[in-house]
Amino acid sequence: MRISCPLCGPRDRREFYYRGAAVALQRPAADAGEDAWQAYVFLRDNPAGVTRDLWYHAQGCGAWLVVTRDTASHEILATELAAEVAS
Amino acid sequence: MRFSGFRVFKEAVTGHKGWKPLWRTPDPQPEYDIIIVGGGGHGLSTAYHLAAKFGVTRVAVLEKGWLGSGNIGRNTTIIRSNYLLPGNEHFYELSMKLWENLEQETNFNSMVSQRGIINLIHTDGQRDAYRRRGNAMMLAGAGAQLLSRDEVREMVPFLNFDNARFPIKGGLMQTRAGTARHDGVVWGYARGADMRGVDIIQNCEVTGFRIENGKVLGVETSRGYIGAKKVGVAVAGSSSRVMAQAGMRLPMESHVLQAFVSEGLKPTIPGVITFGAGHFYISQSDKGGLVFGGDLDGYNSYAQRGNLPVIEDVAEGGMALMPMIGRARLLRMWGGIMDMTMDGSPIIDKTDIDGLYFNGGWCYGGFKATPASGFCFAHLLAKDEPHEVTRQMRLDRFARGYLLDENGRGAQPNLH
Numbered sequence: 001m002r003i004s005c006p007l008c009g010p011r012d013r014r015e016f017y018y019r020g021a022a023v024a025l026q027r028p029a030a031d032a033g034e035d036a037w038q039a040y041v042f043l044r045d046n047p048a049g050v051t052r053d054l055w056y057h058a059q060g061c062g063a064w065l066v067v068t069r070d071t072a073s074h075e076i077l078a079t080e081l082a083a084e085v086a087s
Numbered sequence: 088m089r090f091s092g093f094r095v096f097k098e099a100v101t102g103h104k105g106w107k108p109l110w111r112t113p114d115p116q117p118e119y120d121i122i123i124v125g126g127g128g129h130g131l132s133t134a135y136h137l138a139a140k141f142g143v144t145r146v147a148v149l150e151k152g153w154l155g156s157g158n159i160g161r162n163t164t165i166i167r168s169n170y171l172l173p174g175n176e177h178f179y180e181l182s183m184k185l186w187e188n189l190e191q192e193t194n195f196n197s198m199v200s201q202r203g204i205i206n207l208i209h210t211d212g213q214r215d216a217y218r219r220r221g222n223a224m225m226l227a228g229a230g231a232q233l234l235s236r237d238e239v240r241e242m243v244p245f246l247n248f249d250n251a252r253f254p255i256k257g258g259l260m261q262t263r264a265g266t267a268r269h270d271g272v273v274w275g276y277a278r279g280a281d282m283r284g285v286d287i288i289q290n291c292e293v294t295g296f297r298i299e300n301g302k303v304l305g306v307e308t309s310r311g312y313i314g315a316k317k318v319g320v321a322v323a324g325s326s327s328r329v330m331a332q333a334g335m336r337l338p339m340e341s342h343v344l345q346a347f348v349s350e351g352l353k354p355t356i357p358g359v360i361t362f363g364a365g366h367f368y369i370s371q372s373d374k375g376g377l378v379f380g381g382d383l384d385g386y387n388s389y390a391q392r393g394n395l396p397v398i399e400d401v402a403e404g405g406m407a408l409m410p411m412i413g414r415a416r417l418l419r420m421w422g423g424i425m426d427m428t429m430d431g432s433p434i435i436d437k438t439d440i441d442g443l444y445f446n447g448g449w450c451y452g453g454f455k456a457t458p459a460s461g462f463c464f465a466h467l468l469a470k471d472e473p474h475e476v477t478r479q480m481r482l483d484r485f486a487r488g489y490l491l492d493e494n495g496r497g498a499q500p501n502l503h
Binding site for chain 1: 325327328331336337338339340341385386387388389390394396429485486498499500501
């Protein structure tokens, strides 16, 4: 599997660290309540199909990426810099 | 149809014409008392225990493919009860006891082979951790032995004891652990359930739940609607997909785990050896193949196959631990989908929907749990209260903060 880093180009999957679904970009407010925080920390859609997750280019440029991927086929559909997605 | 030595002899002299299929292939009835979604090990074990132990026989098991086509046919067949936390260890010890009596109970050869498991120790810190774990195991009645380096060497002299990075300093052993024949477990439970009147319906995929006023009335399937007073879901890697049909989000991600088998060899490895530091574990099947594996591939996946980096990682771990493995040829490898929870421990619980029950989140340790998982899920379904050893395996433990995190690694499924 190769991931196309927006800064470095297509790189081997081994250069990247996986951090899970891209929910980290929607961190709730500190006073959002228990339900919102439980959902943020623990609950996941976990779809068999297109998903968005966070990868860290640990052995490359050090950028956090949002990768849009198909969990059934391992096809990678898009990669974006997390900094740009979050802004 | 019961198996016995006499029966084998009789069939041998009469041309083996008397053997019958082990279970029926019935059409679904309009309604059941309990429907089990998922005809894998846990689902069939649940159906078996419902019928055999709790007297509930108007039960159907719905399986989207063929029996045992999921993880029960894709694992590395290890059975053990060497957990640390009380919320887990008592459950797995119950499972171990059920394994020990499985063949007598189901009258089916599941090839349960208690050859022992050794978890290798490389550092003082690891020895302390394993000593603690061994004590926890003994408190739960599971038994444990702390082995010195020489004792390990006596049992498995072929290991590389002087690896520069991870020299072997000892081991934690559970002598009652071992392996079983995974398909035999499926067939034994399926036959036992069928003999007691459970309908096993294959090629019947659940496509939705019929829920009214917060109560489940039945399931929509590829073979039409089937009503039920209660529905129990035991679908392992597909848990999130199936429960999403009931509007639920679960605290888990699905991950692929690979396993490997070498060509058949003469008896080489006495039991199960785990090399946690090197992400590698190995045993030998009765057929002679070395059965081994390592870590998850590490990212959310529903593809029942893995990628090369983990294959290389496992092969490196094997070479570091027992260099002679380099002479064996790899026969095949495969991947299964693990329902990895946020704390690495399973869930057996009711849901907020009346009549809908959930059994899942077994991570990569579901096989050893098969007997007790089915027994405890049957207990919950039949009596509406959890069995005492699954009291902590609740769905709401995440919200309430009572996690069962064996490794203390936090809410990241691929690290458990």
